[in-house]
Amino acid sequence: MKELRVLTPDYICGLVDGEGCFYILDGQRKCCEFQVSQKPVAVLLELKAYFGCGYVKPKYDRSGTSVFVVKSTKELACKIIPFFRKNPLLVKADSFERFAKAVEIIACGAHRTAQGQKKIRSLKSGTSETIRQTSGTVSE
């Protein structure tokens, strides 16, 4: 990288449509994770600074690739979700919508109820009825 481009909302949406993931984890502990993977770590550090949350770590499954991660429900609800509500995605719009609903359920504690757990499972699979799995993703 010769120079650092200034991150704009549109640039971030394009990057996330390309390399972002909205995970709904349906294990014993229900939680959600927003991730963006990239080889050059600089752009991920820029993202971290832009959103003012999350962390950057190496991704062990692909050599040299790092990942920006936000998994705090509070930060997802207060920073990540409002950003993508204001700046809509194109490719991952559906994944984001299901993710946002799952975060909302967890944020208000409804994931502790049988109904909330069922709803999270259906959001994860993108269908109304599904068999429970231990983990997975709704991202393309």
Place this chain on the structure above:
Amino acid sequence: MKELRVLTPDYICGLVDGEGCFYILDGQRKCCEFQVSQKPVAVLLELKAYFGCGYVKPKYDRSGTSVFVVKSTKELACKIIPFFRKNPLLVKADSFERFAKAVEIIACGAHRTAQGQKKIRSLKSGTSETIRQTSGTVSE
């Protein structure tokens, strides 16, 4: 996809930094290819309309993925390269610069000279001296 987002230069740069490739093909026929891969074909058709060139085809190596391709030297030189000169990339800035130089060499016919071929090989590998290969990519 619930709605089609309007493509902006910044969005395209983010998407290309995530999923774009700048190929320099150093076989018997020297040529360059710009590609963007995505599962939902709609965004690729939007890209094709935005740039007013190239084509969209299925990518046979990954199920359900399509690719937007521009390989006409004239269209690369007149449409793709000026776009990314005006709207710089962040992650793939170096790959793009080498690609742009290779397109320039091919566009003016200098790839038919020994010096031009050597230069294309060095641009492809990103180093000044390299062993000739039949194909490859400069993209991350």
